[in-house]
Amino acid sequence: MECKISFSSRTWHIALAAKATYITFIIFGDTDSPSQPVPKASIRRNPVRSTQHIKNRRLDLAFSKKEFHPLDTPADVKGDPRAFHRCRPEYRNISHDLSQRPPAIHFQDALLLLHKVNSAKGDIEPSDVAHCLSQLGCLAPKQAQVIRGDNEFNMLLGYSAECLPNFTNLQLLEVLQAFVRLDLSYSNKILGLYEAEFGQRAGKMDLHQLLLIADLWRCLGRSVPHYLESLYDCICQHFSEMGPPELVQFMYILGEGRKCPAHLIQPLQSHLMRHLHKLEAEEVAAVCLGLFKSKASLSEHVVRSIVDHACTLVKEMSNFGLVNVLKLLRFSHLDHLPWLEAMGSVVPQRAPQMNAPGLMHVVLACSALHYRDDRILLAVAEHLPPLASDCRSKDAAKALWAFGNLAILPKQCPSLYPCITDILRKRKAEFQLFPEHLLTALLGLAFVGQYPNDLLSLALSPEFISLASSRAHLQLGKDFFTLDGTVGIELPGWTGPRLSQAFREEVTKQLWDFAKFDICQKPEVIEAEEVLQGLLGGEAFVRKGMILPHMRSIDLEVHLDANEQPLPESNPWEGPIGVNLTDDLLAQLTSAKKIPVQTPQQFIQPPALRPVEPQREREVLFGVGIDLTDCLLDAMTKRRISSSPAPDQVNSKQSVLRLAVQVTNRNHYCYRTQQLLGLHAMKRRQLELAGYRVVELPYWEWFPLLRCSKAEKRAYLHCKIFNTYDSTQRS
Structure with missing residues (x-):
């Protein structure tokens, strides 16, 4: 019985043969592949048995739509989040260096290798598949893009899926590394099968392999929650092997996974305190960012100790690193005065070299901590307007909120408020996706008595209210209510749209119900x-x-x-x-x-x-x-x-x-x-x-x-x- 492989850029279907021994693959093509279907190609019987590999749980994982999305990690601040890898040579064993590539092979050699593997048909072995993919990973990026659209390459991916249970751990790692170098699309559904395989083997891998695999997935840009769950489940038995580089790399992985399981908090705190004094500036910054992104709520003593150590390294730390420490303080609501006072000297010096998102995060941290230092705030206010064109609606909104919340008046920085408000007008299209940014900005402006009529009319329009209300998870009713009530009192001549009476009564009831059981009960x-x-x-x-x-x-x-x-x-x-x-x-x-x-x-x-x-x-x-x-x-x-x-x-x-x-x-x-x-x-x-x-x-x-x-x-x-x-x- 033959195992047929056909290709399409839009569909991928797996059907088990009658004896459940062989698989028919319709490969979901790479995003760089042509959109037109390509002719089917047949191969002879493949001796690689895959019955054990194809299980319902893995198929569900592989084809679950919610798995096909990139890691939600847009760069908030221009900087290298992997800069800490340059601190020690040991990171080479537990992370993938994107700047280093093996010697390139010729494109014609790659085509011959592909043809040879596919000509072997039923005689191909798992080691041959792994070797072929590893060699293709040595192609130059532009040539790799061409290979990804090749029919024979997609056939090779099909063979690799059949070989999964027969790969050694080393071969499996080589294949995943090849996928990174080939820049395989995060949406390629074959990666779901690989994630399931790595998850099953996590308990039998050593610490360095576990960390390297997680880093490779990060480089692919694919979210792999199931592998990370397996990693978190078995990492505790490896904590005793962790030195500074392994600990920092694991903190980085935690951050990129956006989650820190509760059972890891205690061992993390213990190992952080043990190795903290050995960490260099960018390693401390990486730890801070990992804790912030993963929402790991460590004890105040541990967080304060981390920032104490950061204070001793502040002159060596990059601008990106400074912002990461401030993010941790913001998340922890920690008033670390030595660090904040140091920022009063450092930020005015570095502000000219910082970019718009970085400056925004500085003032946002000050706002979250209710910390007003005019040296910091006025330095940012001076250098942010020339960078306004680089601001997203998010950056502009949060900056306006922070300055307004800390009562920095327009007369103190004449160009700031008009310039950033104008950016909001240019970013109106973004409010369709992020309506909360407009409300954040307008409330920040209202704090200091600024009321741009056109933006207020947009925010209070029935269409915009309906759009924002459809995003139930945002719960913007209170913000609309505050803005509407402010307009009613401070703009007596306002003729623009207002909230309906029913809307106001509903939110008033919600607020009063809360107040009765909270504010009114305070001693x-x-x-x-x-x-x-x-x-x-x-x-x-x-x-x-x-x-x-x-x-x-x-x-x-x-x-x-x-x-x-x-x-x-x-x-x-x-x-x-x-x-x-x-x-x-x-x-x-x-x-x-x-x-x-x-x-x-x-x-x-x-x-x-x-x-x-x-x-x-x-x-x-x-x-x-x-x-x-x-x-x-x-x-x-x-x-x-x-x-x-x-x-x-x-x-x-x-x-x-x-x-x-x-x-x-x-x-x-x-x-x-x-x-x-x-x-x-x-x-x-x-x-x-x-x-x-x-x-x-x-x-x-x-x-x-x-x-x-x-x-x-x-x-x-x-x-x-x-x-x-x-x-x-x-x-």
């Missing part, structure tokens, strides 16, 4: 609400809710009349009901002597902030105390001296001052500063536009008071509510 918010209720006269005088729903946060709303008396929020036109915190009452509550009423010369100043470790925020903040001295109590409990009413209150006793009491936390500010981040600064601006006076309970004042008595908290809030009222009226 600092509950305590502020309860103390305010006691101060003002009960629950009716404090409303906890979303004054601006599109801002995704809550406030404690308080109303005061013209005589600074609290009004019940549910009916602000009724007479005042409440309890005034007098000097006598405070003295009784605190068992202190009565304090004479005095007029202080200034309001209370916020205490100086001490360094705050992010992982112990609450403990450290509680450790920063505010002593309620006699003078401080005097200032906090003073009654407003009678003065002329403000002009807008002369004509009506029913004038109402609306207060929005905000309980802030450390994440509302740039790191270790009192500079609000973009979203929170924009909310404060919009509250004022909506007619509210913002009363902030900053975390450096309010959090320490949570351990104090009710009387001290009440005195503090009395000062905040009524002194704020006093100062705003005078202004």
Whole structure:
């Protein structure tokens, strides 16, 4: 019975013969092959038995459509992600050097070899197939492209599939290496059979072979999750053999596979700490990138140790390497101050040599860490506009978000915002695939008060909303809501499209449902609400809710009349009901002597902030105390001296001052500063536009008071509510 081979560039079908001994292959041609079908060619009976090899599981793997895609690894930053291979000669044994090729063979010799193998018909042996493919791998790239479209080459691939179970491990490796040198298309379905074979043999291969195979797949650009699963399952037994090069190469493979199984975290941490001091600059950068791409959540101690070592090598590290370390910090949310301070010196020096994606990643890391250093940010702002033409929509959007989030104003970098915004217009076509980039960019611009009408009209158009909503995994409803609400408040003359009422109500409900079980339950918010209720006269005088729903946060709303008396929020036109915190009452509550009423010369100043470790925020903040001295109590409990009413209150006793009491936390500010981040600064601006006076309970004042008595908290809030009222009226 004959085994026939026919070829087509579009189809590949395997059918088992009646005795399940021989295979009929219709080879799926390489992408470089002609699109027209080519004539069938017959060969005689092949003695290579393949029954054992052809199993349902492997066929499913080979022909599964989801396997036919390249690794999703577009270059974010121009640089060589394999530069670490030049650090040690040992990498030659565990990786494929793309820059080195064996001596080339003549094209005519390759054609003769192909013809000879195919003429052998049934007499061909697995060693002959492996040798022939290995020789073809020595062709020059342009000649290899011609060979890939040759019918006899496709027949040879069919023979190799039959020979798979009979190849030795070395021969199998040689064939895969030949595929890399021949630049075989990642979509060639025969590679599915090879992946299955390598996966089955992984447990019987040594460490160097396992790493080399993974690297060869990486060079082919094909995603091989099943082989990687086999690699991860058996790698633990080889950890004791890992030196620095093997460890770094494995971290690289983890990153390219975009996954780090949980059972590998502990041994990885142990071996990283063991070999860390031996790693060179580009090896450290490769480790950082591997951890970032694989989303490997190592302990803070290990990550901090890696970046500690990177600090000692910062002068030797490439720009690409610097960005990789920043990516790891961004992923880990780690505030490594020595590294960040070093970037304040290094980035301004290197910015002229960095490319647009690299500069974007620098400011994006600063934004993610809430770290504002004007040396870094203004250096990037200066050198990014000339490179704007190289920006993708992703680069432009994330750069605008980062600058806006860190409150870098347009007047500080006049050319940045107009230039990058213009790039968004030129990249409109990309928003059809990545609608989230447009929303990211527009929110970043809104943070600093920039509103390009044409892009806003596009983003809020029904067509674009429908397009973005169809990408359910993106969940962009909140971003649309924030942008729409911002337009409604800050652009009163806006005549462009807006979200529908139904859309706004749906997202408002989602946000409020979340807030009720999260923000509203925070101890600092509950305590502020309860103390305010006691101060003002009960629950009716404090409303906890979303004054601006599109801002995704809550406030404690308080109303005061013209005589600074609290009004019940549910009916602000009724007479005042409440309890005034007098000097006598405070003295009784605190068992202190009565304090004479005095007029202080200034309001209370916020205490100086001490360094705050992010992982112990609450403990450290509680450790920063505010002593309620006699003078401080005097200032906090003073009654407003009678003065002329403000002009807008002369004509009506029913004038109402609306207060929005905000309980802030450390994440509302740039790191270790009192500079609000973009979203929170924009909310404060919009509250004022909506007619509210913002009363902030900053975390450096309010959090320490949570351990104090009710009387001290009440005195503090009395000062905040009524002194704020006093100062705003005078202004």
